[in-house]
Amino acid sequence: MRRRKWLVLAKNAYLIRTSSFGSLRYAVPFLIGVPVMVAMFVVVPWAAGFFMDELELFFLSSAAVTFIQIILFTMFILFFTFPISFSLNSGQEEHYEILLSAPLEPKDVILGKFVGDMPFYSVGVIAASSFFVALMIPLGLGAVQAFMVIGIFLLTFFSALWIGVVIAAMIRSKIGSSARGKDVGKAISMTVALPMVGLMYAIMSGKVYNALLASGSRGPLAFALDLLPSSWGADVVISFALNPGGVSNMSLEEPLRFAAMIVFFVGVLWAGTKLANRAYSLESQSFSSNLARPEGQFYRAVRAVSGGGSFGSLVVSVFKDYGRRLENISKAVYVVGLVALVTIFFGGTEDMYGGLVMLLFLLPFLAGFIVGEVTVRGKDNLFIYRKAPRGETRLVRARIMQSAIVIVPLAVVSTAISLTSVAGLDTAYAVIMVTYVIALSLSLVVFSLGLFLMFPVFSEKPADMMGNIMVLSVFIMGCFFATLFLSLFGEVAGWLLILLLTSVAGAVTLALGVRNLITME
Amino acid sequence: MSKVMISTKQLSKSYGKSGRVIALDRLNLDVYEGETFGLLGPNGAGKTTTVRLLNCIVKPTGGSATVGGYDLIEDSIEIKRITGLLAESPGLYEKLSAREFLEFMGALYDVPSDMLSDRADKLLRLFGLHSRRNHLLEGYSRGMKQKVLIAAALIHDPPLLFFDEPTSTLDPSAALMVKDMMKGLAENAGKTIVVCSHILPIVEELCDRIGIINRGKLVAIGTLDELLERTGKDTLEKAYIDITGAVQQKELLSWRELRSAKT
Structure with a gap:
């Protein structure tokens, strides 16, 4: 008698899911x-x-x-x-x-x-x-x-x-x-x-x-x-x-x-x-390839901002590989979209701190999504840099530059969105806030790059990236609650303390991350 | 006597806690300038580890080595400059075109930009990829990617080249082209080449000397004739099997007979 194929595949799917339970795998649902x-x-x-x-x-x-x-x-x-x-x-x-x-x-x-x-x-x-x-x-x-x-x-x-x-x-x-x-x-x-x-x-x-x-x-x-x-x-x-x-x-x-x-x-x-x-087709992929567009004004600007020469070429290459992956753009849109949604459904405060607190919790995700790219293509991709003279340092510098170019405009847009819900906003405060968010975003870029090099994620699945992003979030939350505990919430000193702690932690993790990159085997 | 290009002394690499997994066990090897050296061995024998060590991608856990006169530990940056590597499982930026990837690799090795563009084009022409130079690598077949990676290993024109399984994914004509190119690089450009391959005829034809590595140890080294003489065999394949341990001739269809017996 022929067996039902879907049942065979269902059993297979079950066994794959329960493989870590060993001989107890059939009892898992009951356990x-x-x-x-x-x-x-x-x-x-x-x-x-x-x-x-x-x-x-x-x-x-x-x-x-x-x-x-x-x-x-x-x-x-x-x-x-x-x-x-x-x-x-x-x-x-x-x-x-x-x-x-x-x-x-x-x-x-x-x-x-x-x-x-x-x-x-x-x-x-x-x-x-x-x-x-x-x-x-x-x-x-x-x-x-x-x-x-x-x-x-x-x-x-x-x-x-x-x-x-x-x-x-x-x-x-x-x-x-x-x-x-x-x-x-x-x-x-x-x-x-x-x-x-x-x-x-x-x-x-x-x-x-x-x-x-x-x-x-x-x-x-x-x-x-x-x-x-x-x-x-x-x-x-x-x-x-x-x-x-x-x-x-x-x-x-x-x-x-x-x-x-x-x-x-x-x-x-x-x-x-x-x-x-x-x-639904079981056939695997078709063979079609896309053409790389010639370098336009944007990449020329990236090259110029990066100082031209070999390093400029590196940053442009890294940027192309990043920018041509639409999911990277959608991740950024997602975070900015979240800012907009939170502003729409929970916004409408008298002061600007509500928006800033929201950004404080969403920026780690933005930084993590942008920087997390660094290791997702696997160890073999990192070995390209390992093989090159001072390749590790070049990788880190190129990634920081590329991430900074991506995150700064997004940080400005997010801040602008969050400020729309603030009644009677002072222009000077708005400029200070935008500057602050840019500075915080850049420290988070350094921090997350350090984390992703310390604890590399060799997978493209967003869920795998969440570990490092959660570390960033918990750190920022810790800083936020520290300002509450020290009665510095809403004070300039409190916000500067968060920025300082993030920068210091970023510098330390980056140093450790680079060390890990150099010794990674 | 030619200058020694690679010299290892008791070079070792182990992994795991307290070095339980020995990937390379006290390797003593000299490779001379202009020589094409073949490294053979079964899967997991330590060939790739050797290549990675000599390219300063991983660090040794014992012994010492010099590459191009530079110390493996102290002068890793200089060694990286003078070596080109086609890795067994290389990384690739799939969202770059072949030309962009070569420009990226050239930038990593500080090839002057006025020279880089021209060189990239020439290499792409050589490998028959020039008409598809602006296509993203994600759409390339495995063989085409391999050609791009070989071009990338050559982009900074290093005096010492490592090819780890260079032809394993190539079609016969491309494999022949790579083989001829390696031969040309050795004979006409004076390059020193280390080739790891399972394709014995290539090693047999190209290599001046052959080393056979098994379970992390260099178990034989010499010219083809020396290896044949030592084993008393008439082909490299037989000599290789003799040195690394011959496959036991078993009843290959015994499983089928067993089933038949039951039914």
Whole structure:
């Protein structure tokens, strides 16, 4: 009997994910699931018992429907976007010849991977949904109702994820076959997250919640949300909270809505596999190459700013390699976009420190994204410099120069955006602030270059870069809280202290980083 | 007697805690000016480590060496100037065109800019890449990339060249061209060349002397005739297998017979 190929691939995906667990790999979901269940049915209900009155009050209020609706909607959108963003960022997956030569259909590959990953996602979703179940148990929620609530979360999650996976696979097979397409994909992967972040901020700032509450169940926003299965599930959850108990307590509407969610999931699964077979291609990359444009005014200016000669050529080369990767530009756009979104949804302060604090937390990301490029092409690329006379020093100088040329205008734009929310801004203060942000950005460039040389990241995945960026962020946060502790927040001395500490730490890490670069083997 | 270009004395390199992994074990080797020296050995024998040591990319854990009369530890910058390297797994800026990459490499080695442009063009012509000089390297095939990397190793016209597997990814005509070029560089330009390769006919034809390295140790050295005489074999391939340990002739299809027996 022939085995189902997607099942074989699903098992393979599962084994790959659990490889670090050795012989316990088949028990992993249970090892994680059992503590979650204990927490769900014992610990949280016990704790929730202390807030019984407040809970009842909440679930009886009209705010509860809106709240659950927003939670499930956010989950739906987030997990719909996640695979698209992730998949575009990783580019066309290198399909092994072993897969290409096997009698497989495209649907087997994506369905297999999806099913193989299901146990892990399930544990996470059950953990998230158990929070709500546990809160509702003290209200008298029955076992069937509890499992249906968990089912609603699972169905919402997997429907969204599957739609995202199929769309991602289709986009990837369209654009991922050429180098240019991969670049575009990586660039989109970052910027596609911006609208989602905007939505999250809108929810966090309470603007969506207030709009839903204000418009009631007949408003256009509520109508739009009702079209999504997440809202069907939200109604069921609230209905259970209002009428907890056994199966006899349920009206016909609740199982019907739940069944509709199952039908929706099965429907998208079926449609997805059909679409995947038509639109998704297993073929690897095509052979097309792009022409390098002749050096224009910009690169001539970069060469001139770098002092011309050999060093100027180095900086221009490094800059070309950086600038021709669209994802680098999209990363910068992403951070500047974040500044704009924070300003839109949380801005509007009387003083300029709010904007400065925001920049303080976002600049490490900008610096990290720009400088993190230094090692991502791997050790072999660094060895080009190792082989050249004084190559390590040239690399560091060229990278600092290139990063400075990138970060300074971005820092100015970000500061200008953040200042738009400040009422009655003094021009002199604005100039001082811009100068300060430029100085801080440059110290962060040096600091992050030192960090990335000390702890090189030999991978293009943004997640791998986050370690060093988090170190930068934590350092800046530490400096910020130090100014609060020393009662220097808002004082010139406080801001100068942050700049001084960052510069000193930058100089030290750069020295250590260069040493590591020289001795790296 | 020619001048010694490379001289190593007990040169060693080990990795890991307390040097448990010995990549190169007390290498004593002299390579003479104008000589083409072939370094052979199985995978993981220590050839690439030797090349990396002699190019000052990694530091030795024992012994000493001079390259072009410069000390390996004290004068690493000078050594880097006089050597050109085609690495086994080289780095490449894929978002640069071939011409831009050669200009970048030339800048790293301080080739004067008036000379660099002309030299880059000539090398690209030599390797048949001139018509695609403005295409980004990301669109090049492996063989084309290899040609660009060989050109990059030559861009500063160093007297000593290291080629680590120079023809492994090239098509036969390109491999022949590289082989002829190496021959020309040695015979007409007086370059000293160290070649690491698994392609024995190339080593056999090009190299004045051959060293065989196995498990980090130099186990044989000499001209082709000397190696054949020492092993009593008639080809370099047989001599190589004899020196590094012959492959045991096993029942290569035993696995199949076993399966047949069961079924």
